Amino acid sequence: MQQARQVANAKQMNMMPQPGKKPGIRQQPLTGLKMAKLSLILITCFLLSLVVVGQYSSLVILNYRLNSTRAEMAVIKESSRSLELEAARLSSAGRIDKIAREKLGMVEPEVGQLIVLSAGRETDSRFGE
Amino acid sequence: MAEFPVTRAIVRKRLIIVFVFTVLATLLLISRLAWIQIVQADELYEQAWKQWNHNMPISTGRGSIYDCRGRLIAGSTLVQTAAAIPSQIDEPEEVSYALAPVLDMDATRINELITMKELSSVYIKRKLDPEVSEAVREMNIPGVIFFNEEKRYYPAGRLASQLIGFAGMDQGLAGLEVYYEQYLSGSEGRILYPADGRGKQLPHVFSRFALPRQGYDLHLALDESIQHIVEKELDLVIKNSAPKQVMAIAIDPSTGAVLAAASRPDYNPDTYDNYAPENWALAPFTSSFEPGSTFKMITLAGVVEEGLFDPNETYYCSGHTVVNGKEINCWTRERGGHGNISYFESVGGSCNPAFVELGKKLGSDKLFQYIEAFGFGQPTGIDYPGESSGMIFETDSVGPLELATTSFGQGISVTPVQQVMAVTAMVNGGYLYKPYLVEEIRDQDGKVIFAREPEIVRQVVSEKTSQKLIEMMESVILDGTGHAAALEGYSVAGKTGTAEKLDEDGSYSERDYIYSLVGFAPVENPRLVLYVAVDGVTRGPRLGVHTSAPLFKNIMQDTLNYMLVSPSEVLGSDSEE
Numbered sequence: 001m002q003q004a005r006q007v008a009n010a011k012q013m014n015m016m017p018q019p020g021k022k023p024g025i026r027q028q029p030l031t032g033l034k035m036a037k038l039s040l041i042l043i044t045c046f047l048l049s050l051v052v053v054g055q056y057s058s059l060v061i062l063n064y065r066l067n068s069t070r071a072e073m074a075v076i077k078e079s080s081r082s083l084e085l086e087a088a089r090l091s092s093a094g095r096i097d098k099i100a101r102e103k104l105g106m107v108e109p110e111v112g113q114l115i116v117l118s119a120g121r122e123t124d125s126r127f128g129e
Numbered sequence: 130m131a132e133f134p135v136t137r138a139i140v141r142k143r144l145i146i147v148f149v150f151t152v153l154a155t156l157l158l159i160s161r162l163a164w165i166q167i168v169q170a171d172e173l174y175e176q177a178w179k180q181w182n183h184n185m186p187i188s189t190g191r192g193s194i195y196d197c198r199g200r201l202i203a204g205s206t207l208v209q210t211a212a213a214i215p216s217q218i219d220e221p222e223e224v225s226y227a228l229a230p231v232l233d234m235d236a237t238r239i240n241e242l243i244t245m246k247e248l249s250s251v252y253i254k255r256k257l258d259p260e261v262s263e264a265v266r267e268m269n270i271p272g273v274i275f276f277n278e279e280k281r282y283y284p285a286g287r288l289a290s291q292l293i294g295f296a297g298m299d300q301g302l303a304g305l306e307v308y309y310e311q312y313l314s315g316s317e318g319r320i321l322y323p324a325d326g327r328g329k330q331l332p333h334v335f336s337r338f339a340l341p342r343q344g345y346d347l348h349l350a351l352d353e354s355i356q357h358i359v360e361k362e363l364d365l366v367i368k369n370s371a372p373k374q375v376m377a378i379a380i381d382p383s384t385g386a387v388l389a390a391a392s393r394p395d396y397n398p399d400t401y402d403n404y405a406p407e408n409w410a411l412a413p414f415t416s417s418f419e420p421g422s423t424f425k426m427i428t429l430a431g432v433v434e435e436g437l438f439d440p441n442e443t444y445y446c447s448g449h450t451v452v453n454g455k456e457i458n459c460w461t462r463e464r465g466g467h468g469n470i471s472y473f474e475s476v477g478g479s480c481n482p483a484f485v486e487l488g489k490k491l492g493s494d495k496l497f498q499y500i501e502a503f504g505f506g507q508p509t510g511i512d513y514p515g516e517s518s519g520m521i522f523e524t525d526s527v528g529p530l531e532l533a534t535t536s537f538g539q540g541i542s543v544t545p546v547q548q549v550m551a552v553t554a555m556v557n558g559g560y561l562y563k564p565y566l567v568e569e570i571r572d573q574d575g576k577v578i579f580a581r582e583p584e585i586v587r588q589v590v591s592e593k594t595s596q597k598l599i600e601m602m603e604s605v606i607l608d609g610t611g612h613a614a615a616l617e618g619y620s621v622a623g624k625t626g627t628a629e630k631l632d633e634d635g636s637y638s639e640r641d642y643i644y645s646l647v648g649f650a651p652v653e654n655p656r657l658v659l660y661v662a663v664d665g666v667t668r669g670p671r672l673g674v675h676t677s678a679p680l681f682k683n684i685m686q687d688t689l690n691y692m693l694v695s696p697s698e699v700l701g702s703d704s705e706e
Contacts, residue, residue, distance in 0.1 A: 078207050078277075088201035088284035093357035111617050111686075116693050 183214075183249040183324045189315035190279055192344030194293060194305065196353040197388075197568065203293050203306070205279035209262035211253040213243040217272030224270055228253065231264050243272070249324075255298060256280050281306075283398045289356050291411035292390055292513070292566065295398040303401070303409045305347060305566060308514045312570050312578070315344035345578055348569040350386035355379055358687040359389040366663055366680050367393050373665030377684060378413040378545055380658045382553045382649060384583035385562025387511070388657070390414070390546075413545035413660070414511060417519040421628030422479045422610075423548055423647050424538025428488050429476060429601065430555055431499040434594045437490045440473035440601075450482035452533040457485060460627065476601040477609025479625060481537045488536025493527040496535065502589045503551040504561055505543050511564045519543040538626065545645075549660035552624075552647045555598045556655045559590040603652050613678035614646055616686050618696030623648020623681070625673050630665070641665055644673035646681045650689060651697045657688055 089095070100106040165173065194203040211232065218224055221244045229236035232254045242251050256278055257265070266275060281296040294304020300314060301307035318341030359377045366375045376392035392412035396404035410416075432438040448466030449458045459481045461467050467480050475483035488496055500506065506521035520542040522531050534540035546564055554561040563584040570579040590598070602622035605611045610625040626645040629637040645662040649655040661684065663676040670676070 081204065082206055084201060085204045085206055085282050085284050088204065091200070092285040092288065093354055094285060094288055094360075097357065097361065114690055115618070116690060116695050 181323050182321050184319050184321045189317050189341035190343040191281065191296065191315065192313040192346045194313075194347045194349065196349050196351050196356075197386075198352065199348070200353045202285055202289060202349070202351075202353065203281065203283050206282050207277040208256050208259065208280045209266075209275045210255040210278045211257060211262065211265050212250050212274050212276065213253050214250050214272050214274060215243055215246050215248060218243050219271070224273070227268060227270070228265065228273075231261065231268070232257075250274070281398075285353065286399075287395055287397050288353065288360060289351065289389075289391065290395050290398045291392060291409065292351065292356075293398065294409070295401045303514075304411070305349075305513070308512055309347055309567065309570075312345040313347065316342040318342075343573045345570045345572055347567050348571060349566055350381070350384075350388065350568045350581075351390075351566060352388050354691050355688050356389040356391065358691065359684055360391045362680055362683045362687075363391055363393045365683075366676065369669055370663065370666045370676055371668040372663045372676070373667070374412060374416075375661075375663045375680070376412045376416075376545060377659065377661045377680070378549050379684070379688065380549050380553050380564065382557045382655045382658045385550065385553065385564045386568065386583070387564055387566050390566075410515060411513065413549075414513045415515050415517050415544075417517045417542040417544045418630075418643055418664070419541065419628040420538040420543045420548055421626035421643065421645065422481075422538055423552075423624050423626035423645050424541070424543065425476070425479065425484050425536070426552060426555060426598065426602070426624050426647075427500055427503055427505070428484055428491065428496060428536045430503070430590050430594065430598055431491045431496055432487050433597050434499070434590045435491065435495060438472060438487070438597075441471050443469055443471050444475060444480070444483045444486060445469050446475070446480050446482050448482075450485050450533075452485060453528070453530045455530060457481060457533055473601065473604065476624075477604040477607075479605075479610045484537040485533040488532050489529075491536075493532045494524065496532065497521070497524050497527065499589070500535070500541075502561070502587065503547075503554060504586065505541070505547050505551070509544075509546055509550055509564050511546060512566050516546075517544050519547060538628070545660050545662060548645075548647055549658055552649070552660070553658045554589050555595055555602075556622075556649050556658060557595070558592040559588045559595045561586045561589050599652060602648065606648065610673070611646060611648065611678060613674040614648065614681045614685070616650065616682060616689070619650050619685075619689055619694070620652035620697040621648055621650040621685065622652050625677070627673055640671075642671065644677040646673065646677045648681060648685075650685055651694060653697060656692060656694050657685065659685055659688075 191205045193201060193205070196202055215221075221240055224243060225236040225240035228234070228239050232239070234254060239253060242253055245251050253273070262275060265273065283290070283293065283295075290304075292304055294306035294308075295302055296306045296313075301310045306313065319339040321337040321339070359379060363375050363377060366372065374392060374394070377389070378387065379389040380386065381388055390411055390413050394408050396408040401409065429438070446459055446461065446467035446469075448462035448464075449456050451457070459466055460479065467475070467478050467483075470478060470480065470483065472483060472487065474480075491499075500521055506519055508516045508518045510516075522535065522541065527535070531540060550561060550564055563586050565581055565584075568581050569577055571577050599622055602624055603620065605624050606615050606621045611623050614623060614625075615621055623646055626643075626647075628643040628645065629639075630641040630643060632638045632641070643662055643664045644666070645660065647658070647660040649658040659681060661677050661680045663673075663680065666676055
């Protein structure tokens with residue numbers, strides 16, 4: 001009797017789903033080849049992602065450099081414009097005229113003191129000297 | 130209890146059901162995605178764009194203005210503008226009270242500005258002085274930002290201020306600055322930066338720039354040195370004669386280019402709002418008045434061209450003539466008139482009755498034909514805002530009296546630029562040019578966007594007539610009313626004018642005159658045509674010989690020296706001493 005019960009239990013145990021195993025589905029163990037394929041795919045994905053991240057970071061660095069160069073250019077351009085304005089102010093005829101008269105005590109030439117000569121034209125040499 | 134066996138068929142059935150549900154769910158999601166991405170895309174994108182991106186305008190660089198030798202006359206420099214990002218300012222009231230004394234603004238106004246939450250950014254005060262912007266920057270207030278804007282700068286100060294004009298905060302407001310606004314101003318740019326839900330700029334995310342287009346540069350025909358000579362002499366006249374107005378304009382007779390133009394009173398472009406708006410305008414282009422005897426050259430050109438002028442024919446000037454019962458005086462009336470003079474001499478002597486007679490010979494139709502052909506009664510088309518066209522009689526309304534007065538320059542109104550261009554036509558072979566100020570427009574790389582070619586409007590008189598007119602104008606300086614404008618060493622020709630101004634009652638004033646002189650040098654190869662006028666002298670001698678003639682002479686002398694024009698004749702040893 002007890003032997004018959006043990007046999008029945010054993011049959012029942014066989015029919016009960018065991019933990020970690022789906023009932024009725026046969027699990028196939030991963031072969032070495034499949035493992036290698038999977039590993040290769042994972043490594044490739046990882047490498048690709050590294051390339052993408054690397055590219056992105058180099059893009060960021062280049063962008064920083066570009067912006068920095070642009071800023072430098074803008075500063076240099078502005079500095080050039082300011083210097084041009086300052087040069088124009090310093091060389092303006094009105095300012096030079098004022099300095100010449102007021103600081104250096106210069107006066108305009110009298111009539112006859114300034115003669116414009118032209119090549120090939122007979123002019124009194126005394127005025128050219 | 131009976132166990133239900135899970136067979137392969139059941140598993141397959143369940144898998145199919147799951148698969149169908151998954152497919153349906155996926156299709157549903159795809160449909161929804163398509164709805165969002167395709168149907169609602171524009172609307173949602175617009176909403177998202179507004180949420181993510183904040184933008185700030187960048188004002189463009191205004192083009193510079195150079196003279197004919199590349200000398201800078203107007204340029205721009207960067208200054209700081211203070212702005213606020215309202216969403217980033219935590220305590221607006223405190224910030225307002227802190228900023229008010231530094232920016233010299235009302236705290237309430239600042240508070241209004243920085244609490245405009247609906248705006249991503251708002252100006253607080255623009256184009257600050259460097260020390261003010263530095264003081265605000267040192268306060269280090271979160272949400273108060275700075276960016277660069279350009280401020281107009283005129284390195285030569287008042288020089289050519291009426292011609293160049295001035296620019297306000299964002300645009301030209303007078304002179305060439307406003308006339309060439311579309312070229313000078315360029316186009317505005319923008320900074321777009323991504324921000325979070327609170328409007329704060331996301332760190333490490335790049336802003337995008339819509340780059341501004343720099344304005345184009347103007348290269349003028351004007352020469353800064355000649356302009357300086359002209360203005361220096363105008364200031365001298367102001368000092369000596371204290372006139373209401375004095376003006377001058379210099380033209381290159383071979384092209385119609387304006388080499389210099391100025392009038393007094395003028396203004397300082399850096400503080401333009403401290404001056405009356407009348408001072409902003411350049412009188413030689415915008416004001417018109419009776420020309421007086423300088424206009425006799427038009428009548429003369431007409432009779433010479435029509436073959437009605439005999440230089441040796443004589444005329445008796447008694448000091449006045451009568452037209453339609455009205456007496457027309459000659460300036461020599463008090464001393465009994467010119468007496469018996471030839472028509473050639475009447476030009477040098479500027480005899481009004483003789484020119485009334487010449488006007489009669491020409492007839493009103495022909496006279497007004499020449500007046501219009503020389504460009505009077507219409508704008509010359511110069512590239513300057515607000516040019517006056519003057520006023521001449523309608524041909525239909527011209528009777529004997531109008532014909533007589535017009536013949537010697539009374540009863541009509543013309544502008545100095547019209548007069549100088551008419552004389553330019555008389556001395557260059559008869560060609561009336563369109564005057565111009567801007568010779569070239571270039572972009573920032575120096576590429577020429579626009580290059581001016583001298584434009585001949587028409588040939589008014591023949592070269593033969595031109596030569597005769599030159600001879601007669603030379604006689605005015607050698608032996609006539611313009612002798613005070615003669616230059617030692619250079620041959621000069623021209624015509625003087627004394628225009629009577631109207632009193633308040635509409636009659637001609639006996640004290641208020643405009644003394645003018647238009648002429649050129651050297652006679653053998655005209656390099657410069659110059660018009661000067663002195664209006665309403667209030668101090669010192671009141672004749673043209675003491676006012677307009679020395680002004681003309683001094684400008685012409687210095688300019689010919691500057692232009693390295695050789696003297697027409699060799700000076701004698703007396704001059705040297």
